[in-house]
Amino acid sequence: MHTCISLLIISDALLHHIWRSNPSEFPLLQNLLDALQITTRETRNKQINTEHIMKYITWTLNININIVRIIARPKSWHKNYCFTYAFQNTLVKLLKPNQLKPIHIINFKKKYYIVKESVSLFPLLLRGVNPQDDLTYKTVSIQAYQILDILRGNTAHLSFPFTINIYTSYHSVQETSLEIARNMVGQLLTKDTSDVLSVFLTPDMEKKLCKNQFSEHNQEFH
Numbered sequence: 001m002h003t004c005i006s007l008l009i010i011s012d013a014l015l016h017h018i019w020r021s022n023p024s025e026f027p028l029l030q031n032l033l034d035a036l037q038i039t040t041r042e043t044r045n046k047q048i049n050t051e052h053i054m055k056y057i058t059w060t061l062n063i064n065i066n067i068v069r070i071i072a073r074p075k076s077w078h079k080n081y082c083f084t085y086a087f088q089n090t091l092v093k094l095l096k097p098n099q100l101k102p103i104h105i106i107n108f109k110k111k112y113y114i115v116k117e118s119v120s121l122f123p124l125l126l127r128g129v130n131p132q133d134d135l136t137y138k139t140v141s142i143q144a145y146q147i148l149d150i151l152r153g154n155t156a157h158l159s160f161p162f163t164i165n166i167y168t169s170y171h172s173v174q175e176t177s178l179e180i181a182r183n184m185v186g187q188l189l190t191k192d193t194s195d196v197l198s199v200f201l202t203p204d205m206e207k208k209l210c211k212n213q214f215s216e217h218n219q220e221f222h
Helices: 007-021 029-036 050-061 090-095 144-152 178-183
Strands: 002-005 065-072 081-087 103-108 111-115 135-137 140-142 163-167 184-188 196-201 214-216
Touching (some): 050 081, 090 144, 144 184, 163 178
Antiparallel strands (some): 002 111, 103 111, 135 140, 163 184, 196 214
């Protein structure tokens, strides 16, 4: 089952859904608005960018919200459609204590559906690149816990013969997108080497850990 909502009132409908899904945290809608420090009038401002709204809500409430877009593919492709992220927040998923129930929204033909059941989708965050189960660079294996430690800035115990730069995105991007460079979320700097491994994180919709959820991305960004 799902609830259809209009793009123009997505913020208002979303706030009501968060409130109704978490009654112990927000007994009244006003409790949620107070937590976000916004007014009811502001939730109806149609000029606010949707991604800006999602960033603010997910960071402020530490809530995992995914907006997944269904995109039609050319008829020559094996499948007629694919799933991509219109919005997701990698660091909230991996590093923040998510006390509130996650919310998954499907965007199809300009309509939005809040999914009430658990989902088993894996939208592509880096278009055209499938996430790898194992990450190895020049015979050196990089483990999921090491990636998480770099994200947390806990790197004193880590040593690699190359620098590791970690990137992500709030929405699906092409592998060559310059936006990737603007979303560096972690770095392990190794002195006396110019060798750099660029890692693009691709978490799934619900899991907090990034094990088996990251992709190698060895491109220089300019």
